[in-house]
Amino acid sequence: MKTKTLCLAALTFNLITFQIMSQTKDFTTTPTGLKYIIHVKGKGVQPKPGERVSVNYVGKLINDTVFDSSYKRGQPFTFTLGQGQVIKGWDEGISLLSEGDSATFIIPPDLGYGQQNMGSIPPNSTLNFAVKLVKIFPEIKVEPYNTGGKDTITTPTGLKVIIVSEKNKNGDRPPKGATVKVHYTGYFEDGKIFDSSVKRGEPISFPVGKGMVIKGWDEGISMLKAGDKARLLIPYRLAYGDAGRSPVIPAKANLIFDVELIDFVPEVKPPAFNTKGKDTLSTPTGLKYIIVDKGKEGSVKAETGKTVSVHYTGFFENGDVFDSSVQRGQPLSFQLGKGMVIKGWDEGVSLMKTGDKFRLLIPYQLAYGEQGYPGVIPPKSNLIFDVELMDVK
Structure with missing residues (x-):
């Protein structure tokens, strides 16, 4: 029932967005260039800078491609308003709403991601968001520590x-x-x-x-x-x-x-998958993978646009662990095929079904490239990931 409710809510948002996008004359334009329209008025108050807000949303490009949605993840997005934790168009737009309001934002590139390429969002993209301000959390007052007399x-x-x-x-x-x-x-x-x-x-x-x-x-x-x-x-x-x-x-x-x-x-090093006697397969991009274990019959295939949940351990070629969701006890969830992870992950996980365990051998070109990831991944690092696909939504 909860899933159906979420789907209906997302569908309603999409329909509202379609209707409103053809009526841009009804939008209000702020001095910064943000366009917005409030189409369902809530009964709450407006949030203040520094307060945490919880927002449901669907984000689209001007060609109507959905690039992100809180509904697909099954929970609203929460952040602190006015702290630069989100794009400028969101900080400004959400501050104009009251708790319970539903609205549509048209965010120009300079209030979005500008000239950056952000996964499935091309440079200089105008972004359309259907949003609902679900909840405002009163600001928690924080007092600085008293360091008087301390060395x-x-x-x-x-x-x-x-x-x-x-x-x-x-x-x-x-x-x-x-x-x-x-x-x-x-x-x-x-x-x-x-x-x-x-x-x-x-x-x-x-x-x-x-x-x-x-x-x-x-x-x-x-x-x-x-x-x-x-x-x-x-x-x-x-x-x-x-x-x-x-x-x-x-x-x-x-x-x-x-x-x-x-x-x-204390760190507990996760055991590496046993790949002895398993075939190593290759894709045209240079990704190599080993099918270590298959899920049960009727398992769900990972597909582009779906939200996948995976447990993983990342190794350097010398066997050292550099990251592990297993150690944290918390799987990673992300939208597949949207550039939210390295290319080798998007490709490798798309080959899996729920319950599958794969080893991914990812050349640096499909990982963090020539520059690496400062402080963690050296330049031109080939990486090894043991991955288990837990869920697909």
């Missing part, structure tokens, strides 16, 4: 750490590769908050020391024990560097983080 530790790299409180002075620190769970609030030097897991009510988890976060975090978190609270004063060289991270982090920005290491789980 500042300076490391050889230039990182400064202030231990604010210790839960267990004799506790262990997370070893390299341990999955840590952390609450944090990030500040600029002027005291302005730019990001906070506390406000979202959701701590983040990542393998420490693996380059999955900025260098100052990898170093700083590894110095803490479970339960510790600390302030990290991170020079820009250990943060987002000379370039920053547009549009949120300016160039050469020194950052301050109040962090709490909630817990950590």
Whole structure:
């Protein structure tokens, strides 16, 4: 019943979009160039910058191709308004709505992804969104840690750490590769908050020391024990560097983080699939794959546009693990064939059915290319993935 309801809701959104797109004269145009129309009025209030909002949406190109939809994932998208966590057209457009409103946005390229190629979204694309502002979450007030009278530790790299409180002075620190769970609030030097897991009510988890976060975090978190609270004063060289991270982090920005290491789980290296005696198959693109195990009869085929859920472990050619959903205990979901993952994944997973286990041997041209992925994947790295297709929706 829930699935049918979601489908009907998405269909209603699509129909509304079709009807409205032919009536652009009814749209309101803002000074930035955003066009919007509210077609169903809710009864709630407007969100304020800094508040978390939950939004259902269908995104289309001007040729009517759907490139993304929260309905396909079965849950609305939640983000903090006015913090640069979404494209400019969304930050502006959602701020014009009230809770319960349904609207259509026509977002010009400079308020969208500009000249960037974002998967199935070509450069300089005008984007059409049918959106519904489902819920506004009141802003959670965050107070900076009180560091008065606390010692500042300076490391050889230039990182400064202030231990604010210790839960267990004799506790262990997370070893390299341990999955840590952390609450944090990030500040600029002027005291302005730019990001906070506390406000979202959701701590983040990542393998420490693996380059999955900025260098100052990898170093700083590894110095803490479970339960510790600390302030990290991170020079820009250990943060987002000379370039920053547009549009949120300016160039050469020194950052301050109040962090709490909630817990950590030591790394358990997932066993590699046993491929002994299995044939290695090749595709015209250069992808190689090994069918390790087949799913049950009647399994569902992964198809372009469907949302797939996979468990995976990624290995370098020397056998070292660089990433694993198995270690995190949480499969990865993404829309297949839409450029949301590396090319070798889009191609390889499309060959699978639910329950299948494949090894994908991906040449660097179908992975992260000549440049690699800074801090994690070296340039021109051929990668190996053991993948299990869990679900297709």
